Amino acid sequence: MAEATPSPGQQQPQGTPAPGAPAGKTGGKGGRKKTRRGVTRGIAHIKSTFNNTIVTITDMNGEVVAWAxxxxxxxxxxxxxxxFAAGRAAEAAAAAARKLGMVEVEVRVKGPGAGREQAILQLQHAGLKITSIEDVTPLPHNGCRPPKKRRV
Incomplete structure (x- = not known):
């Protein structure tokens, strides 16, 4: 007996391609991770808040290569x-980027946190050549009212 195509209201069985889909594609979010070999220049985005520091290293187009x-x-x-934690995060992100061939980065720092300088230093110690450092912290032109002061 031939397989009938499901009507629009029926669910497609798991693991079978959707009608009209190319063979070999099962339509999930699975698949191989994209490898980015040979990316030599990039941008290191350091977002330093009062609670955490996030270091994201992207290629020149903004595609994420590594983060921590x-x-x-x-x-x-x-x-x-x-x-110290900011430095360790920068170290981890830089190591992952170096494995993929990253050599030099532009640094863009955002936020008021304590880990700004330490993260930049650790990127340098990890072997990445820093070509420029830019502060991209957004500054309001007297926009929203700030939160009230804490009374402890």
Whole structure:
């Protein structure tokens, strides 16, 4: 007996391609991870908040090559906001980017956090050549009212 195509209301069985889909594609989000070999220049985005520091290394088009945060390298709670944790996050992101061939980066720093300088230093110590450093912290032209001061 020939297989009947499901009507629009019926669910497609798992693992079978959708009608009209190319053979070999099962229509999920699975698949191979894209490898980015030979990316030599990039941008290191350092977002340093009062609670955490996130280091994202992208190629020149903005496609993410590697990233790390103080939380992903093992720090929890208040220790995530320390300069040491920011340095470890930068170290981890730089190591991952170097494995993919990254040699030099432009650094863009955003935010008021404590880990800004330490993250930049660790990117340099990890062997990445820093070509420029830019502060891209958004500054309001007297926009929203800031939160009220804490009374402890």
């Amino acid at each position: 945060s103080a939380g992903t390298v093992g720090f929890k709670g208040a220790r995530k906001s320390t300069p």
